[in-house]
Amino acid sequence: MILPNPEAPGSPEPMNSPSSPRPYPRLHLRPWLAWWVGLALCVPATAAQGRVIVLGFDGADARRTEAMMQAGELPHLAQLAKQGTFAPLESTQPAESAAGWAALHTGVGPVQNGVASFIVRSLEGGRVAPAEGHVRIDTIPLKEASGLGSVGRFLASQSSLTLVAGGGLAAFVLLWGLFRFLFAMGNRASTLVALGLGAVVGAAFGRAHEYLDLEIPDVFHNRVQADGFWDYAARAGVPALVLDAALSFDRPATPGTRVLGGLGLPDATGAVSGSWAIYTDDPLLGGALPEGERVGNTGSGRVYLLSDVQGRLEGEVFGPVDMQRRHSTLREWQEVASQAEAPGDMGWKAKAALDERLRKLERDGGALGVGLDGESAGLADNAARLRLPLVIQRQKDSAEVTIGDTKKTVAVGQWSDWFPVTFEANTLVSAPAMCRVRLNSVERPLELYVSTFEIDPKRPLVWQPVSQPPSFAAEAAGWIGDRYETLGWSCMTNQLKDRQLSPAIFLEDIEATMDWRRKLTQAALGRDDWRLLFSVYSTPDRVQHMMYRFADPEHPGYDAALAEQSVSFFGEPTRLADTIPAIYRQMDRRVGEAMEAMQPEDVLVLVSDHGFTSFRRQVFVNNLLHQAGYLKLKEGVQVGDGNLPLAFVDWSRTQAYSLGLGMVFLNLKGREPAGIVEVAEARALLERIQADLLRLEDTGPEDHPFAAVRHPVESAAVLWDLYPGEWQGLDYPCADLMVGLGEFYRVAWSGVTGGMALESVEGKVRPASAYRDNTNAWSGDHASNDPKLVTGIFFCSRKLDLPAEGVSVMHVAPTVLRLLGVEMPPSLARQPLLSQ
Numbered sequence: 001m002i003l004p005n006p007e008a009p010g011s012p013e014p015m016n017s018p019s020s021p022r023p024y025p026r027l028h029l030r031p032w033l034a035w036w037v038g039l040a041l042c043v044p045a046t047a048a049q050g051r052v053i054v055l056g057f058d059g060a061d062a063r064r065t066e067a068m069m070q071a072g073e074l075p076h077l078a079q080l081a082k083q084g085t086f087a088p089l090e091s092t093q094p095a096e097s098a099a100g101w102a103a104l105h106t107g108v109g110p111v112q113n114g115v116a117s118f119i120v121r122s123l124e125g126g127r128v129a130p131a132e133g134h135v136r137i138d139t140i141p142l143k144e145a146s147g148l149g150s151v152g153r154f155l156a157s158q159s160s161l162t163l164v165a166g167g168g169l170a171a172f173v174l175l176w177g178l179f180r181f182l183f184a185m186g187n188r189a190s191t192l193v194a195l196g197l198g199a200v201v202g203a204a205f206g207r208a209h210e211y212l213d214l215e216i217p218d219v220f221h222n223r224v225q226a227d228g229f230w231d232y233a234a235r236a237g238v239p240a241l242v243l244d245a246a247l248s249f250d251r252p253a254t255p256g257t258r259v260l261g262g263l264g265l266p267d268a269t270g271a272v273s274g275s276w277a278i279y280t281d282d283p284l285l286g287g288a289l290p291e292g293e294r295v296g297n298t299g300s301g302r303v304y305l306l307s308d309v310q311g312r313l314e315g316e317v318f319g320p321v322d323m324q325r326r327h328s329t330l331r332e333w334q335e336v337a338s339q340a341e342a343p344g345d346m347g348w349k350a351k352a353a354l355d356e357r358l359r360k361l362e363r364d365g366g367a368l369g370v371g372l373d374g375e376s377a378g379l380a381d382n383a384a385r386l387r388l389p390l391v392i393q394r395q396k397d398s399a400e401v402t403i404g405d406t407k408k409t410v411a412v413g414q415w416s417d418w419f420p421v422t423f424e425a426n427t428l429v430s431a432p433a434m435c436r437v438r439l440n441s442v443e444r445p446l447e448l449y450v451s452t453f454e455i456d457p458k459r460p461l462v463w464q465p466v467s468q469p470p471s472f473a474a475e476a477a478g479w480i481g482d483r484y485e486t487l488g489w490s491c492m493t494n495q496l497k498d499r500q501l502s503p504a505i506f507l508e509d510i511e512a513t514m515d516w517r518r519k520l521t522q523a524a525l526g527r528d529d530w531r532l533l534f535s536v537y538s539t540p541d542r543v544q545h546m547m548y549r550f551a552d553p554e555h556p557g558y559d560a561a562l563a564e565q566s567v568s569f570f571g572e573p574t575r576l577a578d579t580i581p582a583i584y585r586q587m588d589r590r591v592g593e594a595m596e597a598m599q600p601e602d603v604l605v606l607v608s609d610h611g612f613t614s615f616r617r618q619v620f621v622n623n624l625l626h627q628a629g630y631l632k633l634k635e636g637v638q639v640g641d642g643n644l645p646l647a648f649v650d651w652s653r654t655q656a657y658s659l660g661l662g663m664v665f666l667n668l669k670g671r672e673p674a675g676i677v678e679v680a681e682a683r684a685l686l687e688r689i690q691a692d693l694l695r696l697e698d699t700g701p702e703d704h705p706f707a708a709v710r711h712p713v714e715s716a717a718v719l720w721d722l723y724p725g726e727w728q729g730l731d732y733p734c735a736d737l738m739v740g741l742g743e744f745y746r747v748a749w750s751g752v753t754g755g756m757a758l759e760s761v762e763g764k765v766r767p768a769s770a771y772r773d774n775t776n777a778w779s780g781d782h783a784s785n786d787p788k789l790v791t792g793i794f795f796c797s798r799k800l801d802l803p804a805e806g807v808s809v810m811h812v813a814p815t816v817l818r819l820l821g822v823e824m825p826p827s828l829a830r831q832p833l834l835s836q
Helices: 033-041 062-070 075-083 097-106 150-157 160-182 187-212 229-235 323-341 348-368 472-480 493-497 503-525 539-551 576-597 621-627 639-643 679-695 809-820
Strands: 052-057 085-090 119-122 129-132 135-141 215-222 240-245 257-261 276-280 301-305 307-309 312-321 385-395 398-403 406-411 419-424 430-435 437-441 447-450 532-537 566-569 572-575 603-607 617-619 656-659 663-666 713-718 737-741 745-747 758-761 764-767 771-773 792-796
Touching: 052 576, 052 809, 062 075, 062 085, 062 576, 062 792, 075 085, 075 576, 075 603, 075 792, 085 809, 097 809, 119 663, 129 135, 160 187, 215 312, 215 323, 229 240, 229 257, 229 532, 229 809, 240 503, 257 472, 276 312, 301 312, 312 323, 312 419, 312 430, 323 348, 385 419, 398 419, 398 437, 398 447, 406 419, 406 437, 437 503, 472 503, 493 503, 493 539, 503 532, 503 539, 503 566, 503 576, 539 576, 566 576, 572 576, 576 603, 603 809, 621 656, 621 764, 639 758, 663 679, 679 713, 679 737, 737 745, 792 809
Parallel strands: 052 532, 052 603, 240 257, 240 532, 276 301, 617 745
Antiparallel strands: 085 792, 119 129, 135 215, 276 447, 307 312, 312 385, 385 398, 398 406, 419 430, 437 447, 566 572, 603 792, 617 771, 656 663, 663 737, 713 737, 758 764
């Protein structure tokens, strides 16, 4: 048994009563009963079986954790390691969150679970291009929305004629009886009034059915194809509670589980990492509404100029694409395009008018981000989005901020609580959302930061539920008495990359994110309706990504004076140079709170998806392949082609190319559109590429060479060997060869999307250096490194026998099932770690 932690605050009171009534999105009638039936059936066989608590800490690095334990800075983790088990946890290839968490959850590799990386290669349409590897983004009819309630599903299942006739007839009969017998009206009068009102009801049913045909763009689907360990546990009678697990949304529902999604969920507008804004009254800083001024390189934020209207500052905030307008425009566009293709005997004036109408509809479609086929075709303009008014009234050291119908007073330098808002598409369809604001300054220039509009957990979008069952998100909000972040990438890394907000504000947001996840976890620990709890904290990863430039004096972006700057972080004055150790100490406190809540037979497991290192140098893998003779440039290549995905490649002479986080692919005949490498030659060719990449050297920048020659490539693994499958086919999700970079290296920013460093010398375009300093605020990483270098953490409160080859993320699922007494499915890739 783990000793109690005297420093940890008391656990919250158990909250076993149903949460207070909560509003649901329109078309949602009641929670899905199946989950609750399954949960009631999933009861522990005996109380002595105990519970298993799994805490995930994204990006927790084994080397740093061990060093801080030895220094006495992580007392709870040190206690756990002493009485139980601690080991480095090796991630996937590549060592990144999408592939790492997917393998950890499912206990199988990417060929079986479907997720090889954030970025993968697509061969669709006869071209090689990068694509999202962890999610699929679609346009769906509203009637197919997974969160649609029983009323909505019934309406969707009927024809329009059936609804109009049936609804009108039912209304007529009901109303006729009401007027004839209750109000004692005459037969003729009752019939006429009931007919009129019945016609209105029938028309309303028809309009409701029409609204269900609206198409919703930018709906995210999870690419994970295998069950998580909580699914196996629930089927064996173990009720499971999952909080903020990566890539756990949009999965088939397993009775006995309640799952709150995490990484991979978009915001309410369909943006993967959020879309934020800054509002100002300074015309030199902001752009005019509705489009504003795009800032930085991420494309996620804009600065808007407010209008002064009789002493009030006015503007607008922008939500999802206007689904009603999109639907109407697309239908008209398709009709006009059909007419233009077969004009028949149309006169020239009518033909000219039709062509002009078609051009206007094409422009409107472009503004809406939709193509003639109904698929998304780029980002929609703000002018085509649903919007709400923003009004700011200055006060002394504060401002009264109104968004839509919600008004709050915000002090300078402070954050508001949540603004719940609703973007109305029509009388039936709306998009509930929420945001927070921070008043950075009130005197001219006023600056108001408005966070991304996240999906409101109390009123989830019917087309993008954030939990399973859909009602669980609101239930969890009831546990803590507040809303909470739902965006999968919930921390403000883009804002810091774009240098629009300070590190201090970024760290304030980190605190808020960890605080709500702590509240949810503590509330769950105080409940008695689960036997498996899995809760994930993402904040260690986000802090390390953004703060290494202050912690690593050798980083190109290091500023000694700025590193010494002190900020308040979790209520303590902290140098920016010390924020990474500080987030590890917070991790230790979260572990202490879980230890305090444990019962005598409980088991505590800690995991992370990967480790971390400083990201000092970028590597262009396509340049390395060209240097070694495997990639050839096309005739007439331009410098700008290097920034486009593989636009520089001569496919008739290229044997290998790269995109993603170190992925190398053969230009294989029968697989690639212009493949030249025979399948029989593939193994030998990959072995030559391996040897050549491992020999490469980086001597440093010309103006400041390294003290010693460095080998940027630490390893190069043939992924067919690690993850067996039909590698020569179109459906194999992994690379042929995975490059594992050494300490301080990562694939270059444009290299991830298949780019290459090119330069022009005396009018001739040629490859530039394969290496470049990383001056981006995103200064720590792991995704391209050798997985044995950036290992995560594995702890267990019981002593376990460890395999000689080390612990893999794929050991976690079978081990958790073993600890629960659940039989391990034969499909899992590893055997469980056994108790000593």
